[in-house]
Amino acid sequence: MDLSLTPIPEQFYQRTEVTDIARELLGMHLVTRIGGDITGGKIVETEAYRGITDRASHAYGGRRTARTGTLYSHGGIAYVYLCYGIHHLFNIVTGPEDTPHAVLIRGIEPLYGVDLMLSRRNMPSLKPQISAGPGALSKALAIDRRHNGLELNRGEIWIGDAPGLDSKEEIISSARIGVAYAKEDALLPWRFSLKGNPFVSRPRPK
């Protein structure tokens, strides 16, 4: 495994176009080092949440609470929150301070510490469900709410710049998942994924 990948500098996250950042994160490597244990993989699915104008965002309308305060920090820190009382969802805050944009990481292809990821997921063998979906990948990487507000690139959670996508890998955009409550914004094509990659999550069937 190649962990010599250069961590993405903070400036990458502090740009203002969160949709560009979400797209560009595809193919890069999300890695955690929790208690000395390294796990991680290639990002294959992301979603952009665009601050106060996006009905799907926790910061819609400028809402700022104990939970969403993290979103108003500068780009390059983790926003982790508990969803449905069970699942920890990992986002990266982007933009300058007071611009509450974020990218939700929704799927990774395991590359590092796969056996440990299997163990954390209670799975005997590698299947896409190990890390396809935001709650699943957080469990596989041992990310939880303790990491909310954590600065990336400090040795616990970081994203490494990868060689780039293979020429046959295609990026597609689609509507975000699970945001029906966002009304017209639910249809924005702000979900990005690598076409055909098995570690991309699937929308809930009707």
Added chain:
DNA sequence: GTGCGGATGAACT
């Protein structure tokens, strides 16, 4: 203080 429901996953039928 109370009540509702969620950026989901997995086990059911």
Added chain:
DNA sequence: GTTCATCCGCACT
């Protein structure tokens, strides 16, 4: 396709 797990954020009283 349906149901349930399981907790807290957040709006409202």
